[in-house]
Amino acid sequence: MAKVLIGDIIDSFFFGEGLFRTLSGWEPSRKRGSRICFVAGREGVVVPVRIGGTRSYNDPETAMKCYSSPQPFGETIHNLLASFPDEVWVKPRFLPQELYVGKCYIDVALYPWIEGGQLDWECRRAIHNGRRGSLLAYLRGFLSLALSILEAEWRHGDLKPENILCLPDGSQRLIDCDSLYHPSLPHRGHAGTPIYNHPSRGDAYDSHIDDYAIALIATSLAAHILCANLPEERVLVAHPSEGYGELLAELFAENADLTALLLALNGNDYRIPELHNHIAHLNVYFADYTLP
């Protein structure tokens, strides 16, 4: 089946509860006029909704993810996720074949609304406003999250700043479990988001699939903390091959772990065998780091 149009999904919300199989008592958050708020992703759209109560629609309590293509392992993945740590994942409730969009039913997942912003957006704002202290806090939060990932038997599978929520307490949570790697799950042919994957990863599906993204995000954030003058557009994609190799090598010269990660990003293998050690060292290093 071809992907469902976002327009068809959004139109479905104008029918109220009529096109939902089980959900009731919710209202979508709206923009000025009657347009419905949503965020688009590769797998579909996320619509903030309020379920029950009488609070303002500008105070959404649930994020409803509507998938534009079938999720054959959706229930299996979400069942697995239930046993993962709450401090690491925002856990959705999966509702198969929930919303009728004109030609078919599509799957839906309900995410509890968590106060916080996506790492990507938060970092762009911090760089734009020259708040390097905030960036340092985001890096600390990310290194802690990365250690949790590397010490688990699962991997996110599509790790990128848009899939990381920064909470007000400084911690970070993973969202979007659709590409999850777990030894019990079959290879589903999902290759993640290309720019956050090593070119040699292909559609590999193993415990190293987050390595490149972890190294890339950590080094990119570190670069922005160590150098205030990197262009904003390179916020979290300071890929060494895009003209920043020499600058980053110079910035990282005094830190063996950052230098090693930079070399690994430029290497030929998507797997970074010593990644856990490097991240653990960086976690200690940046815990005590003070901005000049």
Place this chain on the structure above:
Amino acid sequence: MYTSQITRSRKGAILLLLDLSGSMAETIIFEGREESKAQALANVVNSLVEEIISRCQKEHFVGDYFDIAIVGYSGTEAVSMLGRSWKSIAEVDQMYRSTRRRFITRTLPDGRKLSTIVESREWIAPQSNGRTPMGKALKMAKRLTSWWCSKHPESFPPIVINISDGEASDASHDKIRQLAKSLCEVGTSDGNVLLMNIHIATGHDSAESVMCFPSESAAVPASRYARLLYDISSTLPEVYNREIGEFAGGQPPYRAICYNAPIDEVVSLLAIGSLTTDRII
């Protein structure tokens, strides 16, 4: 080739060429109602523009992943319909000309019918007059894409979608072939312009003559005009294979043509042809 990711610093480009000739005043059935082809085309294009904006919708902004241009051709001219030639998708989001209330009905699998009213934004209005200067439109497309490629030399190349219901009035078949070939020689380091042709069904055409994203290994169309459109349409690169395979079946490579396409399906066809969504990051 055709591997460049579409990012905010390496945008994509979509150019729509719209037949606004007199024959577009003919009526067809669109979304269950009798409409002029011109009205149906305007609805389809407005829906596509909204879909492109939607796919770029981030938490606090419309991600500037695409530039868009729309060229209408009728009488003896081809003219830009969005002000100056190219607009960024974030600009397009802010520049709709009107809104329209649409009455839509969904029939559930159990037969129940539900209806509602949806407000939609509009960027273009229906038009139909004069002849079909497709040759001029192809020339303008070459000028626009050449300029765009010079500004975005490493991007995924522009996708040009020509939507028409009839033959060119200002150029012979050979001339159209020559102009299309010239257009498809324009490109970036990632590949040449992709030209997709959508020929709208009149309602009188037989179902047998419908052809959407055909495999190149399948039989080529018999009619002379369908053959022309087939010949000038690009072979789609690998990045399209999965989505077209799910939509149309068959084996890649696929040709970027939809002939006698049912108008109700055109937005989906356009979305597949223009939004290689897995490449947007």
